[in-house]
Amino acid sequence: MSLRNIGIVYRKELTEALRDRRTLITTFLVPLLMIPVLGAGFTGVMSAVIGSAKKEKPQVMIVGGTDSPALVAALQQYAKIHVIPTASDWRNQIVEKEIRAAVEIPAGFETGLAKGHAGTIKIDIYGGELKSELAAENIENFLKEYRDGIATQRLAANHLPAELLKPFDLKRQNVASPEKEAGAILGGIIAYVLIIMCLNGAMHPAIDLTAGEKERGTMETILSSPVSRTHLVLGKFLLVLTASLITAALLMVSMGVSFTILQKSHTLDQMADEGAPPPQLTLGFGAIASVFIMAVPLAVLFSAGVITIALFAKSHKEAQSYISPLMFLVVIPAVAAMLPGVDLTPKLAIVPLLNVSLLCKELVTGEYHWNYIALIFGSTCVYAAAALYLAVKMFQRESVLFRS
Amino acid sequence: MVIFLLGGNGKYDGRDGTVIEAINLSKRFQDKKRGEVRAVDDVSFICRPGEIYGLLGANGAGKTTTLRMLATILEPTDGTARLCGHDIVEHPERVRANCGFLSTATALYPRLTAQELVEYFGKLNGLDSATLNKRVDDIFARLDMNDFRDRRCDKLSTGMKQKTSIARTLVHDPPVMIFDEPTLGLDIMTARTIIDFIRECRDRGKTVIFSTHVMREVEKLCDIVGIIQGGKMLAEGTLEQLRQRHGENDLEEIFVKIVTPHYAAQEKA
Numbered sequence: 087m088s089l090r091n092i093g094i095v096y097r098k099e100l101t102e103a104l105r106d107r108r109t110l111i112t113t114f115l116v117p118l119l120m121i122p123v124l125g126a127g128f129t130g131v132m133s134a135v136i137g138s139a140k141k142e143k144p145q146v147m148i149v150g151g152t153d154s155p156a157l158v159a160a161l162q163q164y165a166k167i168h169v170i171p172t173a174s175d176w177r178n179q180i181v182e183k184e185i186r187a188a189v190e191i192p193a194g195f196e197t198g199l200a201k202g203h204a205g206t207i208k209i210d211i212y213g214g215e216l217k218s219e220l221a222a223e224n225i226e227n228f229l230k231e232y233r234d235g236i237a238t239q240r241l242a243a244n245h246l247p248a249e250l251l252k253p254f255d256l257k258r259q260n261v262a263s264p265e266k267e268a269g270a271i272l273g274g275i276i277a278y279v280l281i282i283m284c285l286n287g288a289m290h291p292a293i294d295l296t297a298g299e300k301e302r303g304t305m306e307t308i309l310s311s312p313v314s315r316t317h318l319v320l321g322k323f324l325l326v327l328t329a330s331l332i333t334a335a336l337l338m339v340s341m342g343v344s345f346t347i348l349q350k351s352h353t354l355d356q357m358a359d360e361g362a363p364p365p366q367l368t369l370g371f372g373a374i375a376s377v378f379i380m381a382v383p384l385a386v387l388f389s390a391g392v393i394t395i396a397l398f399a400k401s402h403k404e405a406q407s408y409i410s411p412l413m414f415l416v417v418i419p420a421v422a423a424m425l426p427g428v429d430l431t432p433k434l435a436i437v438p439l440l441n442v443s444l445l446c447k448e449l450v451t452g453e454y455h456w457n458y459i460a461l462i463f464g465s466t467c468v469y470a471a472a473a474l475y476l477a478v479k480m481f482q483r484e485s486v487l488f489r490s
Numbered sequence: 491m492v493i494f495l496l497g498g499n500g501k502y503d504g505r506d507g508t509v510i511e512a513i514n515l516s517k518r519f520q521d522k523k524r525g526e527v528r529a530v531d532d533v534s535f536i537c538r539p540g541e542i543y544g545l546l547g548a549n550g551a552g553k554t555t556t557l558r559m560l561a562t563i564l565e566p567t568d569g570t571a572r573l574c575g576h577d578i579v580e581h582p583e584r585v586r587a588n589c590g591f592l593s594t595a596t597a598l599y600p601r602l603t604a605q606e607l608v609e610y611f612g613k614l615n616g617l618d619s620a621t622l623n624k625r626v627d628d629i630f631a632r633l634d635m636n637d638f639r640d641r642r643c644d645k646l647s648t649g650m651k652q653k654t655s656i657a658r659t660l661v662h663d664p665p666v667m668i669f670d671e672p673t674l675g676l677d678i679m680t681a682r683t684i685i686d687f688i689r690e691c692r693d694r695g696k697t698v699i700f701s702t703h704v705m706r707e708v709e710k711l712c713d714i715v716g717i718i719q720g721g722k723m724l725a726e727g728t729l730e731q732l733r734q735r736h737g738e739n740d741l742e743e744i745f746v747k748i749v750t751p752h753y754a755a756q757e758k759a
Contacts, residue, residue: 091614094610094613094614095614098599098602098606098610101601101602101606102599102601102602105601105642106601302597302599302600303595303596303597304596304597304598304599306558306563306591306593306595306596306597307596307597307598307599307658309563310561310563310586310589310591310596311586311611311614311615312583312584312586312587312614312615312616313583313614314583484564484565485519488564
């Protein structure tokens with residue numbers, strides 16, 4: 087094994103790669119910009135939608151209630167909704183999103199109330215529609231308070247304490263550390279983006295160095311030099327790996343920076359419920375570093391795999407059409423890892439890609455299960471070595487190099 | 491005429507003056523439609539230093555496959571060949587270090603400059619930096635390439651590209667030169683540069699083998715001609731020998747006479 091020759095090939099490929107605009111874009115620009123653009127776009131849209139829905143004073147109709155003036159008056163004075171004159175086609179108007187909800191008050195509500203029980207008030211909504219649901223939530227809260235008020239009055243009239251209705255109080259409390267909270271939200275997403283970026287970073291250089299070389303007619307030139315095919319493919323592989331790792335590293339850095347900025351800018355505050363603290367998105371340096379280390383064997387696996395596939399193609403275009411489906415294939419385990427309830431088990435720890443995604447989720451939450459880390463790092467290394475071996479073998483095959 | 495070659499000792503004299511020796515060289519491959527194809531079938535020949543050996547044949551006759559096997563770009567399925575005493579199957583790296591391979595299919599790396607490209611191949615041939623620098627300076631001066639030394643290969647004219655390719659094959663000063671249809675698709679002036687270069691290689695004592703389907707090139711250049719069709723060597727000898735043997739003066743007539751019966755048989759099959 088001559089490291090000298092591998093080095094010569096690597097340096098030459100590096101020179102060429104640095105002069106290729108497409109490689110520079112996919113390796114440097116895409117990972118640096120993807121998270122800020124995606125993140126700003128996504129959180130921006132989300133907080134804008136939720137914010138405007140919360141700010142909007144929903145238009146509501148009251149159906150019936152002519153014999154219940156007190157309740158109608160109270161509803162009309164309630165600040166969080168805007169009561170408009172009732173129309174006969176109120177149901178239709180809800181579906182058409184002209185009004186957000188309607189309150190159906192049964193006939194004889196207040197006379198019933200005086201006697202004891204007044205029947206059921208119905209809130210008509212457009213299920214699943216955010217603004218309609220928010221309006222209903224407000225009306226519901228208001229009516230619950232109204233009902234509690236009546237109950238308290240009745241208790242007072244009977245000289246009974248108010249606690250009779252509320253023997254105890256209830257409160258939710260978050261005990262997870264900000265790191266864990268961030269991990270639960272971000273773990274799956276980070277693994278997902280990391281896998282895509284590792285593959286994306288390897289893709290273009292791998293195609294350029296194999297199918298591209300065939301297409302430009304330089305394959306025969308280089309094969310006529312004394313360098314052995316093994317050295318040649320290893321030099322090429324190292325360049326592809328470099329690109330993949332740079333992409334992954336830049337992605338992690340950009341992610342760390344973007345989340346910190348996002349957190350500081352209070353864009354997320356609107357997404358939280360009233361009074362609750364905003365979700366924590368801070369990523370520790372340890373989390374970023376350990377995720378990146380897991381990305382190394384992954385990048386080896388992708389680099390060797392993409393080289394093997396691209397080698398079959400005769401042109402850049404053909405190689406792209408082989409590799410694009412791979413992108414979908416790779417996304418499946420990454421998405422599966424994001425599903426709630428999918429957690430690391432010894433069996434899942436040897437499923438390629440899925441294992442790394444699941445581990446990333448844990449690493450981001452600050453959990454270090456060393457036996458899983460060893461198993462997953464080890465198994466990914468084995469897959470990576472197999473892929474590299476296959477790439478080297480493929481490069482020896484005339485039927486692949488000179489496919490016609 | 492430009493002096494292309496270096497005064498180096500890129501010569502090799504085999505024990506009996508043989509530098510290339512093809513021994514029952516064969517190449518079969520599987521084709522989806524045609525089944526097993528014998529691209530090269532049991533071909534043997536010898537090339538000596540200071541001689542130009544021309545492989546003459548129609549398209550698909552097996553010329554390229556033969557030369558690619560000699561340059562160890564393809565591996566023979568049967569038989570072998572020796573270049574400067576090195577077996578092409580057992581020591582392909584040594585064989586490649588001893589030959590320069592040029593064809594219209596051997597393109598240049600578009601994003602490297604002419605100098606970087608030549609240096610890359612020099613380094614892969616194991617030249618140390620002192621030798622490499624001297625070689626590159628020499629070659630660039632002799633080929634009159636200094637004007638476009640630092641220009642990227644994708645910005646070069648066809649003529650400049652050809653010169654750069656020649657410089658690439660010469661950088662390690664190999665004793666054997668293999669040319670696979672080197673003038674295919676080139677304009678007259680560029681083709682002339684190549685033809686002159688091939689002749690100079692011979693004059694400098696290198697062993698040259700080249701393939702073509704252009705009769706005139708053979709008449710102008712070749713000391714020995716091998717006529718190949720359907721992967722088989724059908725006739726071999728000096729131009730004079732072939733003329734006497736077949737009672738024709740014109741090479742094209744000789745070629746047609748030799749090839750026709752085999753060509754017809756092949757078409758039928």
